[in-house]
Amino acid sequence: MSFAVQALTRSLNVFHLAGSACNNCDIEILDALTPRYDLERFGIVLVGSIRHADVLLLSGVFNKKSAIRLQHLYEQAPKPVVVVAIGACACAGCMFRESYNWYGKISDYIPIDAYVPGCPPKPEAMIAAVAKLIAKLRGS
Numbered sequence: 001m002s003f004a005v006q007a008l009t010r011s012l013n014v015f016h017l018a019g020s021a022c023n024n025c026d027i028e029i030l031d032a033l034t035p036r037y038d039l040e041r042f043g044i045v046l047v048g049s050i051r052h053a054d055v056l057l058l059s060g061v062f063n064k065k066s067a068i069r070l071q072h073l074y075e076q077a078p079k080p081v082v083v084v085a086i087g088a089c090a091c092a093g094c095m096f097r098e099s100y101n102w103y104g105k106i107s108d109y110i111p112i113d114a115y116v117p118g119c120p121p122k123p124e125a126m127i128a129a130v131a132k133l134i135a136k137l138r139g140s
């Protein structure tokens with residue numbers, strides 16, 4: 001296991017970016033971080049800068065303008081960074097897939113490491129995804 005992967009499996013700093021989300025996914029992400037679900041007990045904390053992030057959480061769909069911003073943000077993230085698509089919109093476009101301003105799948109312009117489907121996904125699904133991701137990074 002490389003040093004970078006070892007670092008990722010300890011405490012994770014998470015940066016959340018919403019595209020054109022309807023906000024339900026964002027509310028569920030915040031819910032996962034509240035004391036009820038308490039993602040912080042796994043050492044997972046929300047950070048305000050992509051430069052401090054180990055994980056980039058994405059919700060909603062991205063149009064041409066916001067997709068370019070997302071690419072810039074991804075470039076600024078320290079590597080390796082784990083990218084997680086939260087919700088059906090971020091995973092595959094959901095009901096906005098045929099929309100005039102849909103810029104295509106996020107994976108067409110930055111790599112995605114994990115998908116958490118649902119509209120919106122429950123906090124339990126996000127916690128399960130994070131646990132699986134950590135197990136995968138540890139190679140167990």
Ligand code: SF4
Nearest residue numbers: 022024025087088089
């Ligand atoms: S997946 Fe559903 S809940 Fe999440 S942003 Fe899209 S429409 Fe809203």
